[in-house]
Amino acid sequence: MKQLHDNQRHELITNAKQVITDELSAIQSLTERFDEQFVDACQIILDCKGRVIIAGMGKSGHIGHKIAATLASTGTPSFFVHPSEALHGDLGMITKQDVLIPISNSGSTDELVTLCSVVKRQGTKLIAMTGNPDSLLGKLADYHINIGVSKEACPHDLAPTSSTTATLVMGDALAVSLLKARSFTPEDFARSHPAGRLGKRLSILVSDLMHSGEEMPTALPEETLEKAILVMTGKQFGATLVVDSQRNLLSVFTDGDLRRAFESGTDLKRSSLADVIKIGCHRIQESSLAVEALSQMQSKKIMVLPVVNSHDEPVGIIHMHDLLKAGIV
Structure with missing residues (x-):
């Protein structure tokens, strides 16, 4: 195996540190996004009689899976639906009692736009998480949460890096805000984690x-x-x-x-x-x-x-x- 020379080894460390710096900057910029749209989105979720459904394609979908899991474990019933599968038979999983959160950095992902157009006609509330409030999804949604970043940590500004990190952090911010609004307790958390160490410590007599x-x-x-x-x-x-x-x-x-x-x-x-x-x-x-x-x-x-x-x-x-x-x- 080819051995890296000293300059290359130093460059690896420098590049890694730059990624952290770029992503920290992206996260920091999110603090300016918490406006009335965010508050109204939280209110809609708190009033929801059904489930909060997360949808996303590609990397946004991977992040969406985690956000849905975090919501579900902190008092907000939630699950992930793949947009393509929803359009090919799983659409019945989404009802007018639910809230749909489509995630797309561009805000113009075809499958999500089609999905949102369909479910909006049945009365499902939409909270779009995109990097562009003026995008198709941004305009289609009832509420919009801005997850836009100025640049990706990828040196070519192509691979989803800072944008996916920002999306994940915004999802955590939403979940924890809802958790506190619901007065969700450690005992409540234990009930959804009965097999985990924390669940055992808070539930076993x-x-x-x-x-x-x-x-x-x-x-x-x-x-x-x-x-x-x-x-x-x-x-x-x-x-x-x-x-x-x-x-x-x-x-x-x-x-x-x-x-x-x-x-x-x-x-x-x-x-x-x-x-x-x-x-x-x-x-x-x-x-x-x-x-x-x-x-x-x-x-x-x-x-x-x-x-x-x-x-x-x-x-x-x-x-x-x-x-x-x-x-x-």
């Missing part, structure tokens, strides 16, 4: 992960340490919940407590749990988020937590390993 019933290790305070060891070993949590005869939670006896008892010479066969435990322990409500259990375990430097119900009755136990397996950590 302690009750979803805890071990209860026969899986929950318990021992009475009058029982010997030897018996408590058998319970700890059998349930494999490295701890047992100490409860009284009325099932009130008194304490948690851990393998760390056992080690300290052994080191102090405590007779494991004769001594009871009551001889070594301290009354009182950390606990968590079964209705709490699993991430709250994680926070408590990390701050207290413990590996297990008793789980209680609204009456402070022990109903389960949760281990750090349960949080790891669930992807909460």
